[in-house]
Amino acid sequence: MAELLIELFMEEIPARMQVRAADDFKRLVTDKLAAAGIAFTKAAAHSTPRRLTLVVDGVPTAQADVREEKKGPRVGSPEQALAGFLKSTGLASIDQAEQRDTGKGVFYFAVIEKKGGATVAVLPAIIDAAIRELPWPKSMRWGANEFRWVRPLHSIIALFDGAVVPGALDLGGKTIAYGSATQGHRFLSPGEITVTGFADYQAKLAAAHVVLDREERKRLILDGAQKAALAEGFRLKDDPGLLEEVAGLVEYPVVLTGAIDNKFMDVPAEVLTTSMRTHQRYFALETADGKLAPRFVVVANRTTADGGKAVVAGNERVLRARLSDAKFFWDQDLKVKLEDRLPGLKDITFHKEIGTLHQRVERIEALAVETAKSLDYDAETIQQVRLAARLSKADLTTGVVGEFPEVQGIMGRYVAYHEGLPAPVAEAIADHYKPLGPSDRVPTDKVSVVVALAEKIDTLVQFFRIDEKPTGSRDPFALRRAALGVIRLIVENNLRINLRLPLTFSAIVRPENVSGIDYDYYKKILISLSSSLWSGMKEDEIREVNTAKTIINDLLSFFFDRLKVSLKEKGVRHDLIDAVLALGGEDDLVRLLARVDALAGFVATDDGANLLAAYKRASNILRIEEKKDGIAYDAAVDASLLAQDEEKALADALVTAHKHAAPLIEAEDFTGAMAAFAAVRAPVDAFFEKVTVNADDKDLRANRLRLLSQIRGTLGLIADLSKIEG
Incomplete structure (x- = not known):
């Protein structure tokens, strides 16, 4: 076994690109070795500002022998077919082929054994291809070369088993021959260093004032x-x-x-x-x-x-x-108040299709206040919310933020304190951007929370309005991050808010009409969205309702997708989330997650697993019979047609479970509701063991199918159990 050492020595690589480039180079080389049938024991990549280094250990000096079999024509085939087979396999005569009975006749088979060649023979092409395929975020040409690279490339070490790999990289203007020489520290140890292997390479670099690792x-x-x-x-x-x-x-x-x-x-x-x-x-x-x-x-x-x-x-x-x-x-x-900076926001375009920052602030203020009211904030807190939202972007016109954009929000907080504004207002100005990512802190103060919510919801609604939605890996306006921020603000602060309400309010605030929100119009739109009451509405209002509906429904789906991703990363089963979401109409995220938690606990028990199986059995029978009969068996069960004790016991158990579970679900005691469902397990088991659903008697069969429908309906109060796998 031998060692392969490669070093690409160049001008200074941007710091942010080094680790990724070293890993990419390692992946490219090792993948190409594997594709060539060359095994190795381990590979390690290193990077410094001026070099990418790869060492691969345990590489065989010769490729493994290869034995190939190729099926040919049937014995007795025409000479033309046999000649083509011999040509494709390199056999001199058909006598060198084996005859095998495949069960479908006797066929010729060619067995070709190829002796493994020297590993070093394939290395030049592998190294050359890996260098050319190495992806850089930015690259350049230098001199008269056609070759593009992140920075000018000076030398390449390519050593295999202590010897230089024969080959060179063609730059399209000159070539860099593979060699065994590199350089140490630019100032402390200038000059060339010749190495024989990785241990020698690392030691000589250390002596030349280069810490490779x-x-x-x-x-x-x-x-x-x-x-x-x-x-x-x-x-x-x-x-x-x-x-x-x-x-x-x-x-x-x-x-x-x-x-x-x-x-x-x-x-x-x-x-x-x-x-x-x-x-x-x-x-x-x-x-x-x-x-x-x-x-x-x-x-x-x-x-x-x-x-x-x-x-x-x-x-x-x-x-x-x-x-x-x-x-x-x-x-x-500090000489200019935040309030006095607001007119300057009119001169800053947030987005050409969405409007100015001044218009954005007006929308955020209106939405933040409406959200605070829906959360029953007191009058003083609502006023603080209004002020914080109005001043949230004012510091964008300051010289400090112009010079140091990273401190936007933070600068506003300092100025707010300097002006003597209330602490909740000052902190909300800084915190309304949060959380900026999955590991960022979530605000907890009331004022900060609703202003941060309003800022993110406005971002989402306005970009969805102009159809700038994330697609694949493309998300130029960080809308996925904004949605996750909304979810974290609601869930981690246990906010009892119906997400549809702020989305609706934001969806009707048109970019061209952000001043003086018409609350009667808002309520009218909200009623129309929920109940489709179109009477007396003007054509433009109906058009506005349809637009708002599309935005809201798209955004709710977007939120639920982000929620599923977030929960799956925490180990929550995706099918349990789908089961709760399938009920529809649930836009209280705190309540939704409580349902998911209760369901997860329930299906993990024996009672839950058995009831889930019973639910699916009942659903499958119903689906088949309803399709065959062309009717739905969702009518009430006729107690007079309950013939066997087991079906009577089941009907009574379902009524009792529904009676106990319904108020518990209303009180959001989902775990308690699941416990009520557990009492149905024994009657359900007995029913399926003793009762024939598809009885000969037509009325008896229909009543039993209605009983199965009742199983599905009762157990489906908390989630659509058909979505659960297993």
């Missing part, structure tokens, strides 16, 4: 930063994303500490950390109580004779320039 670079950076913070009397602010990025910027990490001028410390910490993190890739330090410390950690890519003093001074100088801009904008922004 990405995880080792991350460990060195993290340990160094934590020690540097401790030495200053502070602690390192946790930032896994920045750690990943910085590990892709350096080959030989050297941790240094710099200072932030005290004159900048009155600027919001989020603005300072955003500037340091986004523009300079500095790590922030914190005091023991979690406040931003006037220090930062910078990771250099080399050691210097002065111990890094010049590097620190240069970084402090650059940071001062950055923070001077931030402080200027901050000081200027």
Whole structure:
């Protein structure tokens, strides 16, 4: 067994692309090895800012022998058929073929044994194809070359069993021959390094100031930063994303500490950390109580004779320039109230088919207030909701947000506190964007929750209105994330709200008419949506109702799809979700999930499993007989036609179960309702064991089919059990 070592050495690869590229290269090479019938024991990919490296262990030096069989024509076939068979198999005469009786006659079979060739013979094509197929988010051409790559490619190591693989990469202007040489650190160890295998390669790179293993670079950076913070009397602010990025910027990490001028410390910490993190890739330090410390950690890519003093001074100088801009904008922004910034939103287009940010804010405000009313918020809270929604986007016109878009919302919160606005209003301005993803925090304050809901529902409704729905992997406006945000806001805050109501309200707020919502018109539309009362409605109102219906129904389906995805990721069976959703008319997500939980618990019991089987048996019989007879057996059971004790007992048990379960379902005690259903198990089992449903007597048969329909109807009060698998 031998080792295959490949290194692609180039100019600096963008940090965000390195890990994916290394994994993709590993996948391409190993897949092509497998396709060629070449086995291996393990493969490992590495990346630094200037190289992608792949080492594959346990590769055989020769391909395995191959034995192939090819079926030919029937014995006694014409000479032309036999000649074609010989030509396709390479046999010299038909006597070299075997004759086999297949049960359908005697046929010729050619047995072809091919000796496995040397592995090294197929490696050049595999390496070349893997390099050319490696996907980059962005690529470039350089010089006179036609070849496209992320950055100029300088050299390629290709070693198999310690020897250079013969071959070269044609760039369309020049070629790069496969070799055994690479380079160390650009500044600390310039010059060529020749290697014989991976162990030699890794050791010589380490001696040349290159830490090949990405995880080792991350460990060195993290340990160094934590020690540097401790030495200053502070602690390192946790930032896994920045750690990943910085590990892709350096080959030989050297941790240094710099200072932030005290004159900048009155600027919001989020603005300072955003500037340091986004523009300079500095790590922030914190005091023991979690406040931003006037220090930062910078990771250099080399050691210097002065111990890094010049590097620190240069970084402090650059940071001062950055923070001077931030402080200027901050000081200027505090001079203008958020309310006074609202007219500026009229000049910002949210989307050409949806309208301006000012119109969007008006819609969000109206929807947030309506939602707060439906949740029975008190008058003071509703006023805070109105104010928070109206000011939610005002900070988008500030200089700070213009320079640092990442702090939108956060900036508004600081300004709101500066103005002396109530804390719920200030916090809602910052939190109305949340949650931004599955791991992001969900707001819990009343004001924040309804403003965040309104913001996301408006986004969904307006983009669905213009038919900008997610398709496949395409979701340019992050509508899936918005829907999941709505679901989390409702479920994690246990909000008892019918999702159809805010969707309806939002659907009738047309982009061209967002001022002065006509609540009577809203109620009229809502009534029409629910009961189809068209009397007295104008043609344009009917058209509006139809449009709203389409938007609402599409969005509810979209929400339920996202809910199913979310629950499946948590291990909830998809068929249980489908069973509850199939009932229809359930748009209270909290109640819906309670039904799913109760159903999951019920079907996991013996009683639940047996009743589910009985339900399906009853449903199958009914479906067959109703189709055959052309009628539905959904009428009431005639007690006078109940002939056997088992069917009488079942009829009584179903009535009792329905009587007990119905109020429990109304009270949303779904677990209790399931317990009431469990009492039906024994009568159902006895019925199917002792009673013949398709009796000869026509009336008796029809009554028993109606009894089966009652089984289906009673057990289906909590979910459509036909959707449950198994």
